[in-house]
Amino acid sequence: MLITYFAQNWKYSNAPEGQAPFEKVVGLCKYGFAGSFGMGMYDCILLSQTRGFWNTMNCLAFWTVPITAMCATFASVAYTTTKLRGGQDGYINYILASLASGGVFYHWQKNGRLSYHFTFWLTACAMVKKYGDMTGWVPLPIKDADIRKQYTTFPLDFTLVKDPRGRRPWE
Numbered sequence: 001m002l003i004t005y006f007a008q009n010w011k012y013s014n015a016p017e018g019q020a021p022f023e024k025v026v027g028l029c030k031y032g033f034a035g036s037f038g039m040g041m042y043d044c045i046l047l048s049q050t051r052g053f054w055n056t057m058n059c060l061a062f063w064t065v066p067i068t069a070m071c072a073t074f075a076s077v078a079y080t081t082t083k084l085r086g087g088q089d090g091y092i093n094y095i096l097a098s099l100a101s102g103g104v105f106y107h108w109q110k111n112g113r114l115s116y117h118f119t120f121w122l123t124a125c126a127m128v129k130k131y132g133d134m135t136g137w138v139p140l141p142i143k144d145a146d147i148r149k150q151y152t153t154f155p156l157d158f159t160l161v162k163d164p165r166g167r168r169p170w171e
Contacts, residue, residue: 006030012075013133017089018082025075032071036064066108070101074126077101089134094126 012027014020040063050056078097082089102119109115132139 017093018079018087021076021079024079025072028071028075029068032068033064036067039063039067066104070104073104074098074101091127091130094130095123098123098126 006026007030010023010026010030012024014027015023037060040060043063044050044056044059048055048059050059074097077100078093081093081096085093098119101122102115105118106112106115128139131137
């Protein structure tokens with residue numbers, strides 16, 4: 001119930017830039033936490049094959065803490081930049097937020113070349129998202145009704161090819 005509450009109510013794009021900072025941070029961090037938790041579980045089970053509780057927690061924390069921190073940094077820097085610019089919404093807010101998140105990535109990975117490429121691609125993706133927000137274009141159109149449709153009954157007839165003679169009297 002708590003997961004569906006966060007999924008439906010806390011979204012990054014619910015409020016315009018420069019408003020509702022806590023909602024924006026939580027709205028972005030939920031995706032970072034979910035994705036990094038999945039990567040951490042993949043690492044724990046298939047790659048590192050950790051044994052014991054603390055080794056597993058260490059491996060999970062290696063993924064979840066920095067990625068969630070990058071999401072929180074992006075949302076808070078975009079909000080702060082908007083406020084410092086007097087409420088102006090533009091590309092510069094997302095560029096500075098991407099640079100700040102790239103700094104968190106560098107402190108996590110300690111690799112300059114990888115951090116440069118990550119920051120470049122994060123900036124490019126942020127620009128595409130900002131362009132979509134400003135013009136109304138949706139880069140990845142996902143219909144919520146199709147994804148979260150709940151089926152309560154199953155069809156009674158599972159045959160692939162119907163009998164051309166029709167139903168039998170004993171059916």
